[in-house]
Amino acid sequence: MSDISNVEQSGLVTFFGRMGRYAMRGIEQLGDGTRLGFHALSLLFVKPWQGKHFVIQLYALGVGSLAIIIITGAFTGMVLALQGYYTLAKFGSESLLGAGVGMSIIRELGPVLGAFMIIGRAGSSITAEIGIMRVTEQTDALEMMAVNPMQRIILPRIIATTIAVPLLVSVFDVVGIGSGYIVGVELLGVNPGAYMAELIAKIEMIDLNGGWVKAVVFGFMIGTICTYMGYRAQPTTEGVAKATTQAVVVASVGVLIMDYILTSFFL
Amino acid sequence: MIRGENLSKRYGDTVALAATDIHIRAAATTAIMGGSGSGKTTMLRLLSGLIKPTTGHIWYGDEDLCTISDKRLYALRESMGMLFQYSALLNSLNVYDNIAFPLHEHTDLDESVIRTMVSMKLEQVGLRGFEHLMPSELSGGMAKRVAFARAIAMDPKIVFFDEPTSGLDPISAGVITTLIRDTSKMNRMTSIVVTHDVEAGLAIADHVILMWQGSIIAKGTPDMIRNSDDERVRQFLEGRPDGPIPFSRSTTSYIDDLTHRPGTVRLEK
Amino acid sequence: MQSYRKVEMTVGVFVFLGLLAIAWLAIKVGQVGGIGATGYTLTANFDDAGGVRRGSDIMLAGVIVGRVDEVMLTDNDHATMILRVNEGVKITEDAFASVRTKGIIGDRYIRITQGMEDSNLEPGSEIEETESAINIEDLISKYIFSGKE
Numbered sequence: 263m264s265d266i267s268n269v270e271q272s273g274l275v276t277f278f279g280r281m282g283r284y285a286m287r288g289i290e291q292l293g294d295g296t297r298l299g300f301h302a303l304s305l306l307f308v309k310p311w312q313g314k315h316f317v318i319q320l321y322a323l324g325v326g327s328l329a330i331i332i333i334t335g336a337f338t339g340m341v342l343a344l345q346g347y348y349t350l351a352k353f354g355s356e357s358l359l360g361a362g363v364g365m366s367i368i369r370e371l372g373p374v375l376g377a378f379m380i381i382g383r384a385g386s387s388i389t390a391e392i393g394i395m396r397v398t399e400q401t402d403a404l405e406m407m408a409v410n411p412m413q414r415i416i417l418p419r420i421i422a423t424t425i426a427v428p429l430l431v432s433v434f435d436v437v438g439i440g441s442g443y444i445v446g447v448e449l450l451g452v453n454p455g456a457y458m459a460e461l462i463a464k465i466e467m468i469d470l471n472g473g474w475v476k477a478v479v480f481g482f483m484i485g486t487i488c489t490y491m492g493y494r495a496q497p498t499t500e501g502v503a504k505a506t507t508q509a510v511v512v513a514s515v516g517v518l519i520m521d522y523i524l525t526s527f528f529l
Numbered sequence: 530m531i532r533g534e535n536l537s538k539r540y541g542d543t544v545a546l547a548a549t550d551i552h553i554r555a556a557a558t559t560a561i562m563g564g565s566g567s568g569k570t571t572m573l574r575l576l577s578g579l580i581k582p583t584t585g586h587i588w589y590g591d592e593d594l595c596t597i598s599d600k601r602l603y604a605l606r607e608s609m610g611m612l613f614q615y616s617a618l619l620n621s622l623n624v625y626d627n628i629a630f631p632l633h634e635h636t637d638l639d640e641s642v643i644r645t646m647v648s649m650k651l652e653q654v655g656l657r658g659f660e661h662l663m664p665s666e667l668s669g670g671m672a673k674r675v676a677f678a679r680a681i682a683m684d685p686k687i688v689f690f691d692e693p694t695s696g697l698d699p700i701s702a703g704v705i706t707t708l709i710r711d712t713s714k715m716n717r718m719t720s721i722v723v724t725h726d727v728e729a730g731l732a733i734a735d736h737v738i739l740m741w742q743g744s745i746i747a748k749g750t751p752d753m754i755r756n757s758d759d760e761r762v763r764q765f766l767e768g769r770p771d772g773p774i775p776f777s778r779s780t781t782s783y784i785d786d787l788t789h790r791p792g793t794v795r796l797e798k
Numbered sequence: 799m800q801s802y803r804k805v806e807m808t809v810g811v812f813v814f815l816g817l818l819a820i821a822w823l824a825i826k827v828g829q830v831g832g833i834g835a836t837g838y839t840l841t842a843n844f845d846d847a848g849g850v851r852r853g854s855d856i857m858l859a860g861v862i863v864g865r866v867d868e869v870m871l872t873d874n875d876h877a878t879m880i881l882r883v884n885e886g887v888k889i890t891e892d893a894f895a896s897v898r899t900k901g902i903i904g905d906r907y908i909r910i911t912q913g914m915e916d917s918n919l920e921p922g923s924e925i926e927e928t929e930s931a932i933n934i935e936d937l938i939s940k941y942i943f944s945g946k947e
Contacts, residue, residue, distance in 0.1 A: 403613060474820075
């Protein structure tokens with residue numbers, strides 16, 4: 263006589279059990295992902311050079327994200343100028359608007375918002391592309407034709423994001439400062455000389471360097487996380503779809519965590 | 530020429546392949562057949578080096594696939610070809626570029642020479658003139674033929690075929706089967722064909738290996754297999770649902786399962 | 799395969815744009831290679847530097863004429879500053895330098911008030927007359943305690 267188990271585990275126990283399992287899986291994936299990232303990097307200087315594929319990826323990811331970066335940068339700058347003006351006006355310090363907008367964008371919003379936009383636009387497409395290539399055995403086909411998919415598919419994407427993100431973030435910075443200028447000076451009447459002068463006076467190299475270091479780190483993270491999630495996706499349609507959304511989430515959270523860590527270094 | 534020694538593959542607790550020895554003859558066509566879950570695809574992926582075994586060695590001559598460097602593995606692969614179950618054509622390239630891919634990657638040949646070679650392969654598979662189509666525009670049978678042309682583009686010594694006739698109508702299946710047999714003979718290729726298509730397998734093979742539940746249960750020439758007394762072989766050849774290989778995979782008694790569901794009336798035993 | 803040329807070119811333009819943005823930020827905003835090296839230096843000693851530090855403005859007649867290069871503690875009791883003044887700005891020998899605040903709670907800067915002398919300070923020489931920072935708390939406590947008497 264078989265006995266279907268009817269032991270009801272207490273809800274709390276299963277909850278912690280599940281949390282524990284998620285944590286374990288998360289750590290496993292972290293290790294696996296880091297290993298993949300470094301494996302890909304180790305192929306950076308191995309022949310044959312993949313210059314052409316790197317350029318193609320830079321086009322897809324970098325040029326492809328340019329539009330959304332410009333739009334986001336413009337509106338971020340404008341909102342900052344609008345919000346900042348009314349706060350500063352209370353202290354009679356409207357002339358500091360340029361510095362306020364510039365500091366916020368260069369140190370935080372440029373790298374972080376820029377990274378988010380790129381994750382959504384380029385990161386998700388990387389995960390989906392690689393996931394589908396895995397499902398349709400195209401990566402195996404490359405292997406059998408003596409082409410290393412790490413080198414041909416994954417590495418160019420990681421390098422492309424690492425290089426594209428700082429470039430895009432800088433464009434974001436310039437556009438943001440510029441659109442903040444337009445709103446502040448043209449719309450709100452801030453002194454044009456003061457906007458730029460205070461900005462130049464208050465921003466130091468460490469602010470800029472901090473922003474760029476963040477951008478490079480974020481770029482590498484986005485590339486590694488998205489290629490990894492695509493590579494390890496379950497080989498089914500749902501698997502790839504799930505991997506794509508998960509990649510966006512993981513990359514975004516990763517950026518936020520890294521942002522805190524790097525900010526604490528640069529402060 | 531290719532020898533698997535004490536090969537096994539486990540995924541966690543699941544045994545995909547139990548410790549097995551396998552010998553692939555050179556310049557001959559070997560068919561590895563069996564039902565789904567028999568381990569034949571695992572065997573193919575092990576022999577081609579796509580996955581690494583849990584135990585055992587895979588000898589190519591005197592080199593062990595498991596211990597050679599990646600560089601050496603890729604060098605070996607330049608004389609291999611593989612036809613995948615779903616063709617695995619590179620989606621972003623057209624037919625011409627797909628077939629020319631290994632030539633572009635590994636040779637310095639002039640484009641005109643490559644064009645000639647691709648034309649030759651396309652002619653062999655009967656698709657000359659279709660160079661500009663994209664993989665998404667091809668039917669299953671056409672895609673298989675293009676994949677075949679790509680697999681033999683570098684005139685490889687060893688070619689792997691993963692379910693070459695699956696999903697094809699009888700005519701296309703026949704075309705592919707003929708292509709495999711004729712090309713293997715012509716080029717003296719070592720062909721390893723994994724299939725559950727009994728007709729096709731017996732038709733093209735010089736040597737047959739039958740697998741079940743991760744082990745080899747029979748091997749021999751097609752005639753030997755056809756005349757085998759082994760009940761399992763007979764069941765496979767004749768496609769009978771019942772025999773040594775059970776239809777029902779359930780491990781518990783049906784009545785027990787039914788009578789112990791909560792909310793069901795208990796039957797007096 | 800020919801469209802690769804177009805891809806290459808577009809990527810080139812994109813990278814160029816990005817580098818342009820980086821250059822603008824670095825040079826215009828960060829002032830890499832900016833005011834830094836030009837001008838000449840003068841020294842000045844203060845009882846209380848009042849929080850003036852490297853990069854603080856130096857103003858004469860309300861115009862920025864230079865930047866503070868360095869603020870150091872000397873003899874464990876007073877502050878010495880190295881002031882970098884723009885070329886062409888002449889400061890009289892009897893000028894005095896005071897620590898001032900922009901607005902009520904703004905940044906500190908060094909304000910130079912010219913004197914009467916005809917001769918000007920040579921590069922590297924010292925501004926003799928200095929006036930330290932006016933400390934609001936000291937002022938208030940002085941006022942409170944003077945009222946007590």
